[in-house]
Amino acid sequence: MSNENNARNNSPAAAGGPNADSAGDRVLHLTNEVCPYTFVKSKLALEEAAPGSILEIHLGNSESASNVPRSIELEGHEVLGIDQPEAGHWVVTVKRA
Amino acid sequence: MIIAAALALGLLLGYALQRGGFCMNTAFRSFVYEKDRSLVRAWILVLVINIIGVQLLTELGVLYPQVAPFFWPAIILGGFVFGVGMVLAGGCASGTYYRCGRGMLGSTGALLGFALGTAVVDGGALLGLQRVLRAPTLDVGGREATVFNLLGIESLGARWALLGALAAVAVFWLARAPKQRFVIGWGWMRTGAAVGLLALAAWLVSALAGREFGLSFTQPTVAITRFLVAGDSSGISVASYMVIGVPIGALLAAKAAGEAILRLPEPRTLLRQFGGGVTMGGGASIAGGCNIGHSITGVSTLGIGAIVATVFIMIGSWAMTWAVLRSERGRA
Amino acid sequence: MTSNAFSVFARGVIAGATALLLGVIGWGFLSGELGSAGPLVLGDPFGVARGASGDLEGEDLEGGVLVQDERADTIWVFDPVTGDRRGEIAVARPFLEMVPTPGGVSVFTVVEGAAELEVYSTTEYHHEATIELESERLGAGAQTEHLLFSENGDTLFVTWRNSPVVSVYSHSMRELSLRHEFEIPESSGPLLRNRRATRLYRSTPDGPAVVFARNGELLETISASPAAWRFNSGYTHLWGVDEHGGVQLVEERTSRLAQPDLPSAAEGEPVFASGAETAFVLSSGGRRVAAFESRTGRLIREIELPSAATHLVSSGAGTVWAVDEHGEVSVIDPSVPALQERFALQDAVPKTVVSSIVQREGSFACF
Numbered sequence: 001m002s003n004e005n006n007a008r009n010n011s012p013a014a015a016g017g018p019n020a021d022s023a024g025d026r027v028l029h030l031t032n033e034v035c036p037y038t039f040v041k042s043k044l045a046l047e048e049a050a051p052g053s054i055l056e057i058h059l060g061n062s063e064s065a066s067n068v069p070r071s072i073e074l075e076g077h078e079v080l081g082i083d084q085p086e087a088g089h090w091v092v093t094v095k096r097a
Numbered sequence: 098m099i100i101a102a103a104l105a106l107g108l109l110l111g112y113a114l115q116r117g118g119f120c121m122n123t124a125f126r127s128f129v130y131e132k133d134r135s136l137v138r139a140w141i142l143v144l145v146i147n148i149i150g151v152q153l154l155t156e157l158g159v160l161y162p163q164v165a166p167f168f169w170p171a172i173i174l175g176g177f178v179f180g181v182g183m184v185l186a187g188g189c190a191s192g193t194y195y196r197c198g199r200g201m202l203g204s205t206g207a208l209l210g211f212a213l214g215t216a217v218v219d220g221g222a223l224l225g226l227q228r229v230l231r232a233p234t235l236d237v238g239g240r241e242a243t244v245f246n247l248l249g250i251e252s253l254g255a256r257w258a259l260l261g262a263l264a265a266v267a268v269f270w271l272a273r274a275p276k277q278r279f280v281i282g283w284g285w286m287r288t289g290a291a292v293g294l295l296a297l298a299a300w301l302v303s304a305l306a307g308r309e310f311g312l313s314f315t316q317p318t319v320a321i322t323r324f325l326v327a328g329d330s331s332g333i334s335v336a337s338y339m340v341i342g343v344p345i346g347a348l349l350a351a352k353a354a355g356e357a358i359l360r361l362p363e364p365r366t367l368l369r370q371f372g373g374g375v376t377m378g379g380g381a382s383i384a385g386g387c388n389i390g391h392s393i394t395g396v397s398t399l400g401i402g403a404i405v406a407t408v409f410i411m412i413g414s415w416a417m418t419w420a421v422l423r424s425e426r427g428r429a
Numbered sequence: 430m431t432s433n434a435f436s437v438f439a440r441g442v443i444a445g446a447t448a449l450l451l452g453v454i455g456w457g458f459l460s461g462e463l464g465s466a467g468p469l470v471l472g473d474p475f476g477v478a479r480g481a482s483g484d485l486e487g488e489d490l491e492g493g494v495l496v497q498d499e500r501a502d503t504i505w506v507f508d509p510v511t512g513d514r515r516g517e518i519a520v521a522r523p524f525l526e527m528v529p530t531p532g533g534v535s536v537f538t539v540v541e542g543a544a545e546l547e548v549y550s551t552t553e554y555h556h557e558a559t560i561e562l563e564s565e566r567l568g569a570g571a572q573t574e575h576l577l578f579s580e581n582g583d584t585l586f587v588t589w590r591n592s593p594v595v596s597v598y599s600h601s602m603r604e605l606s607l608r609h610e611f612e613i614p615e616s617s618g619p620l621l622r623n624r625r626a627t628r629l630y631r632s633t634p635d636g637p638a639v640v641f642a643r644n645g646e647l648l649e650t651i652s653a654s655p656a657a658w659r660f661n662s663g664y665t666h667l668w669g670v671d672e673h674g675g676v677q678l679v680e681e682r683t684s685r686l687a688q689p690d691l692p693s694a695a696e697g698e699p700v701f702a703s704g705a706e707t708a709f710v711l712s713s714g715g716r717r718v719a720a721f722e723s724r725t726g727r728l729i730r731e732i733e734l735p736s737a738a739t740h741l742v743s744s745g746a747g748t749v750w751a752v753d754e755h756g757e758v759s760v761i762d763p764s765v766p767a768l769q770e771r772f773a774l775q776d777a778v779p780k781t782v783v784s785s786i787v788q789r790e791g792s793f794a795c796f
Contacts, residue, residue, distance in 0.1 A: 031360075032203075032360055032361070032362045032363065032366065033187075033362070033366070034187030034188060034196070034201065034203060034204070034362075034370075035120060035122055035123050035126075035187060035188065036122065036123070036126055036184055036187070036418055036421060037187070037366075037421070039123075039126070039130075039131070040418070040421055040422055040425050041425065043422075044422070044425055044426060060358075060360060061196075061201070061356070062118055062281040062282055062354070062356055063118035063120055063123070063281075065279075065281055066118060066279045066280055066281040066282075067118070067120075067123055067133065067135075067136070069278070069279045070133045070135065070277070070278055070279050071127070071131045071132065071133045073278065073279075074131070074132035074133050075132065079279070082279060087355035087356060087358065088355065088356045088357075088358040088360075090281075
């Protein structure tokens, strides 16, 4: 989908975070998912990721965009930034603890 | 005029739900699976406002709250089924309504499923099931099953001592809340206060029309469905107008925030959400209410049935979230 | 920017909706529609009929007000809003009492001098069933006197002539099966129930006896003089009118008795309109209707009637009907309260009058 391409081009760089396309990092597209799948899939993706690696989560609704990073941070991971490249599209960049 | 007020209330509620992202599915799930308690806090604040408000208005003779009978098999099973359904549907009854308003077609599917599920059990093909499960009811010495009657509290002082103690514990916990991070829209406190006051206002608007209950979503959904399908308007009440206002208010809030976007999930997800809606609707019709009718309005009457239903809605949502986690793990 | 313009628009809508909501609730309190502030007699500025589900139109209400005719074996069915005649039910056998089912689709009549009920349809106006009642305790020869349905109609409580026995039947689609029976010592007259029919009340010489509906265990006897008793619509207070016209009021939660002061003697059973908080009682030989606050017993006002009423009933459409012996109806608007209009029930000479409005959502189903 076009908005996802869009996001991939401009978001992490704008946040000043590491380049999302770098090796070892993962991009998770959850723009069409709703709770609880946004939470479940991000949680599982983080569990699988190597410590210190960066995960970029694309979310399509405001609840998820505020709940997912809050929940992740309380799990001890580092939220590097939340971007909104366009209306109704949020990108959360997380560093696995 | 009362109908206009009911529509206005629904509109404001939809606005508040959307701005605050008030999702009770997330609130209930977070008890077990997450460390973030922001939505739980919003819910508890809604309850504090409503329990105190409803009891006070009852003492003053403004309201005569109706308490759902404690038909325990229906409450336990229906609550559990509702909890399972709400995870699959991607939102509770109220969550489904407001997300539908902002253009999430998956939630529209869930809403259609919810309407179907409620109508099938409540007066539809599975009416017998509802009847059988509701046959055994428990009461307290022949009086309605409420916390006060259960504890044998009759004096004004004792009632308010208990309410004061409950409120103090809740407020103490809320006051110790850490600063909420990553807020989009409203924080938990503003959301809880807004939804709480609107739920209380729903009691008053209902009382003006002779309906002795507050905010609810299940019965109005059945009523609207029957009206649309069979032209039977007998169930339409002020509550139906409130429910109609919710998606409109959510659309307004979402549009103002630029979040009103039509979104079509994958076919699989759409089907899952529809099925979740049906399950949720069936469960709500068995238990006699949903996350609003039982877990907000019912609890504020201190009805034992509503409290037990809430516990089983939670258990259902935990069980289903566990199943989802497991299946996703298996897939990865 | 358009999004800015929209957000101004959205704020306007939200402010307007909030103002409307607060305005209506504020009006509710000021006018006494909410709470016991006492009516300021604003009339009904919005013309909203208060029924169980807000606005009501006569044609939306199936069933109607049932009138047993004095002269003939007939039950007339009248429109609860306009008073127009809707139908006529030919009665199979003379009866003592007619009791509509809670759903309002049928009316049960107690056949005189027997243990039998005749059931008629209130929407199709025909005979539906004859039901024989059996009592294990009383055996053959018992005569049925009064009937009482639970809120959802799944239970029927029956009392018998000159007997303290209460028989409890399961009811489904005009079929009854005896569940259990018990005695309320020294009790007589009709039964009353609380909202969920978990407690029953029946008059004794010492006052109403209160028992568990499931086993008949006596809980208490409320000390009061003999009276015709009825619950208010919120089931918070029990109203009684004794033979001297004294009004007695019992709070359900505490069983505390209050005896409000009365300017004139009341008569008959008190009547409550659906959803309203006012009790209505006939007084002055039927020439007046006294309106009371149903929770305090405070007299709100007395309403003069053009002719002496013999029956006072809730019409089921949010109003109260005072019916005289010639079938002339004075319609009372309970929200004011005042006389609203007057019409005649065509050809009826009323013996008993009850309202039987079909309630598709009559019992608790869901919130």
